[in-house]
Amino acid sequence: MEYLISCQHMFYTYHTLQGETPALCDMDFQVKPGEFVSIVGPSGCGKSTLLSLLCGLLQPESGKILLNGKAITKDCSIGYMLQHDHLFEWRTVKKNILLGLEIQKKINRETLKEADDYLKTYGLYDFKDAKPSQLSGGMRQRAALIRTLLLHPNLLLLDEPFSALDYQTRLQVSDDIGSIIKKTGKTAILVTHDLSEAVSLGDRVFVLSPLPATIQAIVPIHFPPEFSPLQRRNTNEFKDYFNQIWKELNLNEP
Amino acid sequence: MNHDTLSAAQITFLKAHKRQKIRIHFYRFAILITFLFLWEFSAYKGWIDDFIFSSPSKLLLCCYHMIRENQLFYHIGITLFETIVSFILVMIFSLIFTILLWYSKTLTKTLDPYLVVLNSLPKSALAPLLIVWLGANYKTIILTGMSVAIFGTILNLYIGFQEVDAEKIKLIKTLGGTPTQTLFKVILPANASNIIGLMKVNIGLCLVGVIIGEFISSKSGLGYLIIYGSQVFKLDWVILSILILCCIAILLYGIIGLLERCQKNKT
DSSP: OOOSEEEEEEEEEEEETTEEEEEEEEEEEEEOTTOEEEEEOSTTSSHHHHHHHHTTSSOOSEEEEEETTEEOOTTSOEEEEOSSOOOOTTSOHHHHHTHHHHHTTOOSHHHHHHHHHHHHHTTOGGGTTSOGGGSOHHHHHHHHHHHHHTTOOSEEEEESTTTTSOHHHHHHHHHHHHHHHHHHTOEEEEEOSOHHHHHHHOSEEEEEOSSSBOEEEEEEOOOOTTOOHHHHHTSHHHHHHHHHHHHHHHTTOO | OOGGGSOHHHHHHHHHHHHHHHHHHHHHHHHHHHHHHHHHHHHHHTSSOHHHHOOHHHHHHHHHHHHHTTOHHHHHHHHHHHHHHHHHHHHHHHHHHHHHHHHOHHHHHHHHHHHHHHHHSOGGGTHHHHHHHHOSSHHHHHHHHHHHHHHHHHHHHHHHHHTSOHHHHHHHHHTTOOHHHHIIIIIHHHTHHHHHHHHHHHHHHHHHHHHHHHHHSOSSSHHHHHHHHHHTTOHHHHHHHHHHHHHHHHHHHHHHHHHHHHHHHHO
């Protein structure tokens, strides 16, 4: 089996004048194409650092990360969704979703048409000339996702993309975005501190230890493939998975 | 807005708001009129010496004479020209310089103490030197105007650049953007209102700098008129020039205000 992402004995340390803080310690895992991996861990355990390393913003101190068997470079197509949507208020919604294409100088008739198709599919077409502040929280996240998807990433990194939303919107949007990602067959890695979110979206859940982070447990999640994240939440197994991960997380508590 | 759809309470509120606005305008105008009247009246009664305090009617007469001799608009024009040129140069140079600082952390850290010292130095102290070095001409005056505003502008612009949300910059990086793209897609647009705010401050500062320059050496401009007038005891000239400076300040500030409204409408 060919792996999309293969992370081999990776270490990362933060250096400041006050001293050094080991953030990641011997990270070793693989992700298959089309898989959805959720990563949970105590707060401040280096989850975001891991994502920054995976998309090449940071370089590992030792060990390596391979994407399709090759080292990660800047031109690798990896989509990164940040905690906030960061739609720019000085651009219209459409101009915002074209930002990535604009930066990579890929604006042409086909990509513009594709952008319009995405806007129509995800119900944003009527708002394409609106300002981001006129959109609801859910619509903003969808616009941010379209901005990422238009670049055709092999891998999607999601850094707590729903944490800034209120609870109700959050359920809807994670259902929404989870389904979109499943439908497009993208490989995704989601970092979250919300255990039920991790279970409702992931095919596997990685539990990280406190600093320096390492993978403490990998919990495979089995649900019928046609189940949406919301349907998953209504099953009995959901609670069991939740409790299993909860126990893993609290192993380290004094 | 349709009045049929408004409740009675809302209409009362709107009316009260409008009345309040009219009242404020009335008070403002009343202060001006009272002041002018008292000034004129006390000069007429001899309570104040109109040779040194002048009076509104004397000023009008003086203004009329100076316009007939083609003097007034000439001096106003010179001062306006010098102020606007130094203002534009300040904005251009400080933007370019701040962008350079933004690109290089090393440059910023190296130059930081120099910028702080130059910013806190009273710039009027430089004016005599500039005049000796460059001669008594409009270039020196423009430079004096610039020296008052430029260092503070650079420091403030740089702070604005630094305050842009780091996550927004990260977004551009994750989309594969270069530093130059970060500059044009995030840093500058995010700082648009900051830049306009600095323009508002700078137009006033440049005027101050230009007047200082004209005080020290020049043969034209309102600053010259003020200094020359005080030396030959033509205090009408001095007071008239000061009043005109007030008007210029309001006018220039108003122009930037318009610009600000355009920018707000666009975003």
